[in-house]
Amino acid sequence: MKTYRIALLGGDGIGPEVIRAARRVLEVLPIGWEWLEGEIGWQAYQQWGDPLPAETLNTIRRADAALFGAVTTPPDVPNYRSPVLRLRQELDLFANLRPCRSIPHPISRPDVDLLVVRENTEDLYVGRERVEEDGEMAVAEMVITRRASARIMRIACEQARQRNLRRVTVVHKANVLRQTSGLFRRVALEVGRAYPDLQVDEMLVDTCAMELIRAPQSFGVIVTTNLFGDILSDEASMLVGGLGVACSANMGEQTAVFEPVHGSAPALAGKDQANPLAAIGSAAMMLEYLGEGMLARRLEKAINRVIAVRQVTPDLGGTLGTQAVAEAVIQQLLLEEEVRE
Numbered sequence: 001m002k003t004y005r006i007a008l009l010g011g012d013g014i015g016p017e018v019i020r021a022a023r024r025v026l027e028v029l030p031i032g033w034e035w036l037e038g039e040i041g042w043q044a045y046q047q048w049g050d051p052l053p054a055e056t057l058n059t060i061r062r063a064d065a066a067l068f069g070a071v072t073t074p075p076d077v078p079n080y081r082s083p084v085l086r087l088r089q090e091l092d093l094f095a096n097l098r099p100c101r102s103i104p105h106p107i108s109r110p111d112v113d114l115l116v117v118r119e120n121t122e123d124l125y126v127g128r129e130r131v132e133e134d135g136e137m138a139v140a141e142m143v144i145t146r147r148a149s150a151r152i153m154r155i156a157c158e159q160a161r162q163r164n165l166r167r168v169t170v171v172h173k174a175n176v177l178r179q180t181s182g183l184f185r186r187v188a189l190e191v192g193r194a195y196p197d198l199q200v201d202e203m204l205v206d207t208c209a210m211e212l213i214r215a216p217q218s219f220g221v222i223v224t225t226n227l228f229g230d231i232l233s234d235e236a237s238m239l240v241g242g243l244g245v246a247c248s249a250n251m252g253e254q255t256a257v258f259e260p261v262h263g264s265a266p267a268l269a270g271k272d273q274a275n276p277l278a279a280i281g282s283a284a285m286m287l288e289y290l291g292e293g294m295l296a297r298r299l300e301k302a303i304n305r306v307i308a309v310r311q312v313t314p315d316l317g318g319t320l321g322t323q324a325v326a327e328a329v330i331q332q333l334l335l336e337e338e339v340r341e
């Protein structure tokens, strides 16, 4: 039996609960798991004085992949900064992947199967901001490089192939940001020519925001820079069920960190009320990354099945708790196993 070594970073609030649910589900699959627990977030800060201790980073580097819950960032602690950005920088997690697929539930638009691929390391988010003219003016630098644009486009095209999404849309604002967005556009379209089996096209970001609402079914992969991707990925996830089910991956060359899109939801913490399906969906993405595509698809099917029969938490109109939903997913996996045998 194949064995994978996975770093588990529960974090704060509902993070540990949803990660525990995901772990329970993974443990019924015909795979061996070695779990390495790591601390991250506000709790880690209170205990160790660092929200991302070096030991946690080492744990992730030693693992095949990491599964991350969520962290709390208290707004009233002046010198405290969320570890999420540092995590992405330290591990060079340059690609943020957000699949948005319809779920069998009335809150979801039908027939959507798209993936937002967001560049995660540059753009306005490099943090080069300054104040000028005695605070009367503030300036931020937007940094775009050929290297980062090329590698994000390659990931986008490879994901399109893997997921059978034939269309890759390069989203930019090159009509106004001629140098920065212009460079991204040029490089992405250039890289896209190496994938003649894909339909590579381009769209302005504002048009894309509209088209996502008007005709989300028309998209395959949307690939874009950091800021646009931040906004479009949140928009897209709301088309197909929202925070309770939205999952994501942060991919680097060496490792990858999988996490639900939602935060630590402090009001739900410790109450067994959080929807674990976003974390379980993220675990399915991790299976795909590990090369266990068949198991990933079995797990995705089981998730959709529990949604279809409403064995879900209150946010999706059900009455189950966090761990009971995990149990329901496990039952679906086992049921399907019997059918196949």
Ligand code: NAI
Pocket (backbone or CB within 6 Å): 014, 018, 069, 070, 071, 072, 073, 074, 084, 243, 244, 261, 262, 263, 264, 265, 266, 267, 268, 273, 274, 275, 276, 278, 313, 315
């Ligand atoms: P949030 O995502 O934690 O919650 C937003 C709303 O969605 C709340 O009403 C919450 O109850 C609900 N919700 C979230 N996850 C849910 C789930 N699994 N099941 C059912 N309902 C769910 O975002 P919010 O409230 O803005 O932030 C709370 C804390 O989380 C803050 O400290 C924030 O900094 C942090 N945060 C952390 C993130 C991360 O770790 N990547 C991402 C976003 C926020």
Ligand code: MG
Pocket (backbone or CB within 6 Å): 230, 234
């Ligand atoms: Mg966001």
